[in-house]
Amino acid sequence: MTKPTTKRAQLTKLISRKSGATIDTLQKQLAWQPHTIRAEISRLRKCGLHVICTASTKGPTYQVQSSEQSA
Numbered sequence: 001m002t003k004p005t006t007k008r009a010q011l012t013k014l015i016s017r018k019s020g021a022t023i024d025t026l027q028k029q030l031a032w033q034p035h036t037i038r039a040e041i042s043r044l045r046k047c048g049l050h051v052i053c054t055a056s057t058k059g060p061t062y063q064v065q066s067s068e069q070s071a
Contacts, residue, residue: 008044010029010030011026011030011037011040011041012049014029014030015062015064016063019061019063020054020062020063020064021062022056022060022061022062023038023062024058026062049064050065050066051065
């Protein structure tokens with residue numbers, strides 16, 4: 001399996017996992033600052049991706065919510 005070529009694709013893949021991803025995880029994987037990560041997630045939402053943020057002991061966790069989960 002090849003690695004996604006863009007950081008946006010990597011971000012989408014990480015937050016699409018069943019467990020989602022925390023800001024810390026995303027920072028380590030993408031080498032982005034937290035404000036950049038949040039801005040890119042906002043752009044993904046504007047493109048129609050349904051991303052939810054839940055609080056956890058490790059910090060905010062971002063996860064793509066499928067259409068079956070939102071119904």
